[in-house]
Amino acid sequence: MTPSDTAPHSADTDIAANLAEVQAKVADAARNASRDPADITLIAVGKTFDAASMVPALSAGQRVFGENRVQEAEDKWPALRDQFPDICLHLIGPLQSNKVRKAVEVFDVIETVDRPKLARALAKVMTETGRRPDCFIQVNTGAEDQKAGVLPEDADAFIAQCRDDFALPVVGLMCIPPVDEEPSLHFQLLAEIARRNGLDQLSMGMSADFEIAVAFGATHVRVGSAIFGTRPKPA
Ligand SMILES: *Cc1c(COP(=O)(O)O)cnc(C)c1O
Numbered sequence: 383m384t385p386s387d388t389a390p391h392s393a394d395t396d397i398a399a400n401l402a403e404v405q406a407k408v409a410d411a412a413r414n415a416s417r418d419p420a421d422i423t424l425i426a427v428g429k430t431f432d433a434a435s436m437v438p439a440l441s442a443g444q445r446v447f448g449e450n451r452v453q454e455a456e457d458k459w460p461a462l463r464d465q466f467p468d469i470c471l472h473l474i475g476p477l478q479s480n481k482v483r484k485a486v487e488v489f490d491v492i493e494t495v496d497r498p499k500l501a502r503a504l505a506k507v508m509t510e511t512g513r514r515p516d517c518f519i520q521v522n523t524g525a526e527d528q529k530a531g532v533l534p535e536d537a538d539a540f541i542a543q544c545r546d547d548f549a550l551p552v553v554g555l556m557c558i559p560p561v562d563e564e565p566s567l568h569f570q571l572l573a574e575i576a577r578r579n580g581l582d583q584l585s586m587g588m589s590a591d592f593e594i595a596v597a598f599g600a601t602h603v604r605v606g607s608a609i610f611g612t613r614p615k616p617a
Contacts, residue, residue, distance in 0.1 A: 388432040388454060395611035397438035401426065404592075404608050411596035422596055425472050425585070427606030430613045433458045439609065440466050448493075448604050450475025452485050459488065474556070474585075474604055476530045479503045486513050493518040493556040493585050496531050498543060505548035516553045518585050519544060521575060523568040524560035531557065534571060541579045554583025554601065565591045569598035 391397060409419035427448040428436050436447065436458070445468055449455040455471060463469050472491040482503040485492060495501055495517045508514045519541055522531030532540045537555075544550045555576045559568035569586050576584055587595025589608035596603065607613060 388430055388435075388458065391431050391435040392611050397435065397610060398442045400609045400611075401439055401442055401444055404605050407593055408596060408603060411593040415597045417596070421601060423602045425474070425602055425604045426609050427474065427588075427604050428458070428610060429454065429475075429606060431610050433462055435610060436462055440469075446470045446472065448472040448474040448606075449489075452477070452481045452488065455488050456484060472585075472602075472604075483507050483511075486511060486515060489515050491516045491518070494520045494530060495544060495550065495552075496520040496522075496540075498540070501540075501544050501548045501550060505550055508550070514551050517544070517550045518554045518556040518583065519552060520556045520558075521572055523557045523571050524563060526560055529558065529560075534575065537575050538579060541581070552581065554581050554585060556585035556602075558588075559586075559591075566594050566598055569595050569600070573599045 405424060408422055408424055412419040412422055423446055425446050425448040426439050426444050429450045447469065449471065459471055470490045471488065472493055473485055473489040474493050477485055477492065477494050477500060479499055486507045492515050495504065496519065520531040521537050522529050522533055525533055541552060544552050555572050557568055557572045559565040572586055573584055583601045584599055585602040585604060586600045587603040589605050592603040592605055
């Protein structure tokens with residue numbers, strides 16, 4: 383698929399109802415873990431769906447969204463921002479160094495900082511533009527070859543490098559657990575790396591496991607299909 387190739391959501395998908403249900407589940411999971419529901423930000427992941435599919439969520443008051451491709455976000459969000467200026471857009475997909483300038487322009491938060499070359503490029507563009515999106519460091523908690531993210535054993539040094547050498551605004555950590563493993567072990571590992579590095583934001587948990595992630599301290603959950611429906615194409 384080309385990056386900007388998006389599709390409408392299915393007519394049977396009631397986005398506002400799905401959103402309300404996910405919000406309620408996040409709040410329940412927070413209360414069950416003796417946490418304040420207000421401490422958890424729901425990121426609605428709109429990837430592969432078109433701009434019109436975002437409107438029911440926006441009309442219901444949702445303002446925090448996630449996209450995994452820079453080009454798709456650039457095609458979809460500027461017009462929506464004209465209508466809803468307080469949108470907060472998170473990049474949750476891999477970022478190539480040659481798209482850093484665009485990403486800093488389009489996104490408010492970049493969750494996938496995972497290597498020195500990218501960190502250096504982000505620092506350069508932030509200095510030049512004065513725009514400083516919050517950064518999460520992505521950790522490859524399952525050490526999967528095909529997955530982005532810094533390895534757990536390299537995380538402390540990379541976090542220090544991002545902060546000290548590149549002066550990036552690092553606010554937290556993000557992970558995507560292996561699909562076939564118990565996610566709680568990965569959420570626990572991410573929380574531990576964050577704790578020992580003095581970071582208090584944790585982006586973890588997707589449609590299948592966001593309640594578990596909340597139990598393990600997620601401050602941000604990234605939920606796509608449970609809100610917008612099954613994606614029409616792989617992303
Ligand atoms: C697509 C995606 C999500 C949302 O996945 P769902 O299972 O549809 O909730 C979350 N995080 C990342 C990094 C993604 O790419």
